[in-house]
Amino acid sequence: QSALTQPPSASGSPGQSVTISCTGTSSDVGAYKYVTWYQQHPGKAPKLLIYEVTKRPSGVPDRFSGSKSGNTASLSVSGLQAEDEADYYCGSYAGSNNWVFGGGTKLTVL
Amino acid sequence: QVQLVESGGGMVQPGRSLRLSCAASGFTFSSYDMHWVRQAPGKGLEWVAVIWSHGSDKFYADSVKGRFTISRDNSKNTLYLETNSLNSEDTALYYCARDGYGGYGDLDYWGQGTLVTVSS
Numbered sequence: 445q446s447a448l449t450q451p452p453s454a455s456g457s458p459g460q461s462v463t464i465s466c467t468g469t470s471s472d473v474g475a476y477k478y479v480t481w482y483q484q485h486p487g488k489a490p491k492l493l494i495y496e497v498t499k500r501p502s503g504v505p506d507r508f509s510g511s512k513s514g515n516t517a518s519l520s521v522s523g524l525q526a527e528d529e530a531d532y533y534c535g536s537y538a539g540s541n542n543w544v545f546g547g548g549t550k551l552t553v554l
Numbered sequence: 555q556v557q558l559v560e561s562g563g564g565m566v567q568p569g570r571s572l573r574l575s576c577a578a579s580g581f582t583f584s585s586y587d588m589h590w591v592r593q594a595p596g597k598g599l600e601w602v603a604v605i606w607s608h609g610s611d612k613f614y615a616d617s618v619k620g621r622f623t624i625s626r627d628n629s630k631n632t633l634y635l636e637t638n639s640l641n642s643e644d645t646a647l648y649y650c651a652r653d654g655y656g657g658y659g660d661l662d663y664w665g666q667g668t669l670v671t672v673s674s
Contacts, residue, residue: 447598478658482599489649489667490591490599495660533599535659541613543589543601543659 448473448534448546455552461522464549466534467515472544474515478537481510481519484548485530493532494519521551529553556580556663558650563668568641574668576633576650584608584628587653589661590635592646592670600646603635604653617643640672 449467456462466473466481473479479497482490492501494510497517507528509520517536521528534546562574576588590602603614603624612624623636633650647667654662 476658478660480660482661489664490661491664492654492660492662495655495662496658499655501654501662535599535601535661537658541604541611542615543604545591545599545601548598 446544448536448544450532450534450546450549452547453550453552455554456521456524457554458524458526460524461520462524462551463521464519464532464534464551466517466519466536466546468517468536468544469515472536472538473512473517475539476537477512479510479512479517480535481508481517482533482535483528483530484533490533524553526553556652558652558663558665560648560650560665560668563648563670565671565673566640567674568672570640571636571638572640572670574635574637574648574650574670576635576665578631578633578650578652581652583626583631587657588624588626588633589651589653589659590624590633591649591651591661591664592644593649593667594643594646597646601659602648604659605633606657637670640670642672644670645672646670 481494484490625634649667651661652663
């Protein structure tokens with residue numbers, strides 16, 4: 445089970461949009477609709493932002509959206525706000541009752 | 555409200571064991587699959603294990619297979635992780651998490667974690 449590949453960092457100014465990629469393989473991201481995104485602030489537990497590629501749990505602002513093309517999933521954040529500064533992790537079902545996460549992306553709001 | 559509270563972490567010597575617990579409240583525990591996920595200091599998330607709601611099906615990451623055992627007591631609303639033959643690579647914050655949306659790893663609630671430090 446190899447980790448999914450995310451860029452280590454991303455940044456944007458308040459009000460701008462940013463997209464974070466998550467690249468897997470045809471055995472995980474490319475094979476299933478079960479891609480998730482989590483937000484983690486320092487010293488806090490991860491928070492579910494996106495599940496099943498595009499769905500948002502109740503309470504998550506619609507500024508956060510997910511998509512997938514082939515083996516790569518993406519998280520887009522529009523209208524960046526200071527509180528969006530955090531680490532973001534993607535995750536995917538990898539078949540045979542296994543799951544894999546990405547290495548994480550640190551989002552900086554300039 | 556949904557609450558998950560982990561306990562049982564600590565400092566342990568290589569080769570020793572620890573039993574982690576996760577007390578659940580605010581939802582029907584027996585209806586949900588549950589996961590353990592860990593995070594080494596300054597590192598990313600790593601999936602560790604899952605147990606189905608009824609407790610009979612359990613699956614593990616290759617990195618812990620044969621050394622860790624996940625279990626649950628639905629009468630006590632508690633999830634467990636028995637960790638054996640610990641080594642330095644097992645040093646991490648261990649989170650329990652609820653699989654909320656359909657059993658495919660949509661982890662909608664997480665505890666605050668319990669820290670396991672393996673050191674001589």
